[in-house]
Amino acid sequence: MTVVRWAPSPTGRIHLGNARPALLNWFYARRNGGRYVLRMDDTDHARSTREFADGIEVDLAWLGVTPDLLVRQSERTALYDAAKERLIAAGRLYPCYETEDELDRRRKRARALNKPPIYDRAALKLTDEDRARLEAEGRKPHWRFKLDGKPVQFDDLIKGPQTVNTASMSDPVLVREDGSYLYTLPSVVDDIDLGITHVIRGEDHVSNTGTQIEIFEALGGQIPTFAHHNLLTDSEGQGFSKRLGSQSIADFRAEGYEPMAIAIMASITGTSLPIETYETLDEIANRLDFGMISHGAARFDPAELDTLNARLLHAMPYEAVRARLSSLGLEGEAIWLLLRDNLGKFDDIKELSKLVTGPVDPVVADEDRDFLALAKALLPPEPWDQTTWSHWTDALKTATGRKGKALFLPLRLALTGRHDGPELKSLLPLVGRTACLDRLP
Ligand code: GLU
Numbered sequence: 001m002t003v004v005r006w007a008p009s010p011t012g013r014i015h016l017g018n019a020r021p022a023l024l025n026w027f028y029a030r031r032n033g034g035r036y037v038l039r040m041d042d043t044d045h046a047r048s049t050r051e052f053a054d055g056i057e058v059d060l061a062w063l064g065v066t067p068d069l070l071v072r073q074s075e076r077t078a079l080y081d082a083a084k085e086r087l088i089a090a091g092r093l094y095p096c097y098e099t100e101d102e103l104d105r106r107r108k109r110a111r112a113l114n115k116p117p118i119y120d121r122a123a124l125k126l127t128d129e130d131r132a133r134l135e136a137e138g139r140k141p142h143w144r145f146k147l148d149g150k151p152v153q154f155d156d157l158i159k160g161p162q163t164v165n166t167a168s169m170s171d172p173v174l175v176r177e178d179g180s181y182l183y184t185l186p187s188v189v190d191d192i193d194l195g196i197t198h199v200i201r202g203e204d205h206v207s208n209t210g211t212q213i214e215i216f217e218a219l220g221g222q223i224p225t226f227a228h229h230n231l232l233t234d235s236e237g238q239g240f241s242k243r244l245g246s247q248s249i250a251d252f253r254a255e256g257y258e259p260m261a262i263a264i265m266a267s268i269t270g271t272s273l274p275i276e277t278y279e280t281l282d283e284i285a286n287r288l289d290f291g292m293i294s295h296g297a298a299r300f301d302p303a304e305l306d307t308l309n310a311r312l313l314h315a316m317p318y319e320a321v322r323a324r325l326s327s328l329g330l331e332g333e334a335i336w337l338l339l340r341d342n343l344g345k346f347d348d349i350k351e352l353s354k355l356v357t358g359p360v361d362p363v364v365a366d367e368d369r370d371f372l373a374l375a376k377a378l379l380p381p382e383p384w385d386q387t388t389w390s391h392w393t394d395a396l397k398t399a400t401g402r403k404g405k406a407l408f409l410p411l412r413l414a415l416t417g418r419h420d421g422p423e424l425k426s427l428l429p430l431v432g433r434t435a436c437l438d439r440l441p
Helices: 016-031 050-063 077-089 100-112 128-136 184-193 203-218 249-254 259-268 281-287 302-314 318-327 333-342 348-352 366-377 388-400 404-416 424-431 433-439
Strands: 003-006 035-040 069-072 093-096 142-145 151-156 160-165 173-175 198-202 225-229
Touching: 003 016, 003 198, 016 035, 016 050, 016 198, 016 225, 016 249, 016 259, 016 281, 035 050, 050 249, 050 259, 077 093, 077 142, 077 173, 077 184, 077 203, 093 173, 142 203, 151 203, 151 225, 160 203, 173 184, 184 203, 198 203, 203 225, 249 259, 259 281, 259 302, 302 333, 318 333, 333 348, 333 424, 366 388, 366 404, 388 404, 388 424, 404 424, 404 433, 424 433
Parallel strands: 003 035, 035 069, 198 225
Antiparallel strands: 093 142, 142 173, 151 160
16 A cells, blocks of 8 residues: 655745655555545744644645645654654664763864764763763763664665765754754654655755665664655755745635646656646546656746646646635536636636626727717617627628727627637627617617
């Protein structure tokens, strides 16, 4: 059974860069009939809030992803404590007492000597008495994981065979001085506990994977398959960031974008699958093979989002928008089919539908007044259908000799107040004769 997880930190509203792994995990689960776990990585008490976590749930649902299970790391501390004790007993987790300042000085000294600024494992040499003395001074330990130093190899589902050389890394701190956990250990403990089979996440985590595989081994857990995807950047090539206030999924929603447009841009950008209209996330899930994810950057293009949003609306069936139209007081398929091709965002229909329901400000040029008066007189009797427009304009053409733009534009300007817009042959029967008479001068 495939089990994946998406593990956001609830330290802000999610942006497009966060939506990418949220969706790629979903696609993988759907393709393989697997389960999807939403894991809130909220061990950073200072920056995580319940409000942000709730917001993530809302945004994920809006995108069309429905997790099978939600867990919060803040509620799972007992599991991490147990793992911590096991690592200590196995000699893989050791207490360190250096302050940030001391570590900083050591790193500077190493750099000055042209050595890599790696933690020197001085704490491993402390005796019981040293530790007792340091603690008597009021120092509290933070805890480091003792890396093997052997190259860690894994077969990445996206990037292919990878090697992480943990010998060139500092032993990572897993537990802070105040006893709280950094991301690394809880992530592995949860992956084991929840039976995660595939870890699909951004490629900024490749070097963490080296450490995490060692922790999986130290805890005797099943090592999942890893898939590290390229990161999405903005149009200037800058990474999205919660802290720097990148446009959030909630912002896009408030701006009236379709969730499918956002989902497509977040997931398909930077792959060899074309950015085009898809009806459902499952359709993407079935077509997006991980082999199609590029190894280079994935650059988001806001202009492409606008084009895609419009194309999705132009292709959208009435049933998909019926409720939304109804809430605007717009009923019936005909008005949707008439107007959808002119929409950039769904809400544009609020203004556009006035072409049918009124009020309209007719635009009438002085030189067209006689022509429009004649048009009014020749307006066919009801019932009206799609042929009414051609009967009417044929009659006007015969009577005045006008054709092309000179014939059609004054009618369009009077009936709609605009130079462009929906097809008049379809608009006319929806507006009806009485309202047309009102709009003609
Ligand atoms: N909370 C981590 C992040 O948002 C999760 C990384 C992972 O998927 O393991 O980067």
